[in-house]
Amino acid sequence: MRKAEVFVTLKPVVNDPQGLTIRSGLHALGFDKVTDVRSGKYLLVTLDEPDAAKARQQVEEMARQLLANEVIEDYRITMLQGGGL
Amino acid sequence: MRKAEVFVTLKPVVNDPQGLTIRSGLHALGFDKVTDVRSGKYLLVTLDEPDAAKARQQVEEMARQLLANEVIEDYRITMLQGGGL
Structure with a gap:
């Protein structure tokens, strides 16, 4: 099992009402002392893919298509280390 | 300016309908090949606090009280490096 962390954030030019709130x-x-807060999504994806390079490529594709x-x-x-359980 | 990343995730025993969807x-x-997805929040907090230890302590307190x-x-x-701009 490999685990990948995907961080999704609004582009800097996009308004972030949740962050402002x-x-x-x-x-x-x-x-x-807080001057700014930007909010985003954090997704932890677990894949049954032994090959590290393929796993990363798949997660890239998921991010582009859906996430x-x-x-x-x-x-x-970010691919997590020690994900080879 | 210091920047801190705060990752907020549901505890493993808590159902995550968004992740399942x-x-x-x-x-x-x-x-x-995806076996599991857990969803969470990613927050990037910018503080006007020159002291690194104090900044971290404040972000801990924010997480406990609100985030x-x-x-x-x-x-x-995670406190970001190079945040001393």
Whole structure:
């Protein structure tokens, strides 16, 4: 089993109302040193694919086809070490 | 400015309907080697706090107070390098 972390974030030019709301909430709680919050998705994908290169390629394909909307979002993939259980 | 990444995930014992739906979607697209998907939140917090230890402590406090619901969620914090701009 291999595990991949996929981080999906809004592109910097896209408004992030959820992040702004979280920032307001943090300010209301007294965390006034917070200047910005950007929100995104974190996905942990487990695959039954022994080949590391193929696994990564598949996760890239998943991100492009389903996990991220490339018009407004960026994504980053990290393959976890020790995923060969 | 310091940047911290906060990853918020559902605890392993908590059902994750969003993750299951994404898994079904991936299977429908032909990614049949996917055995599991867990979904979570990714937050990038920017703070105006020169002291690294204090910044980390504040982000921990934010996670406990607002960003994560510790009853059903776990969180992990990573301070980004080169955040001293």
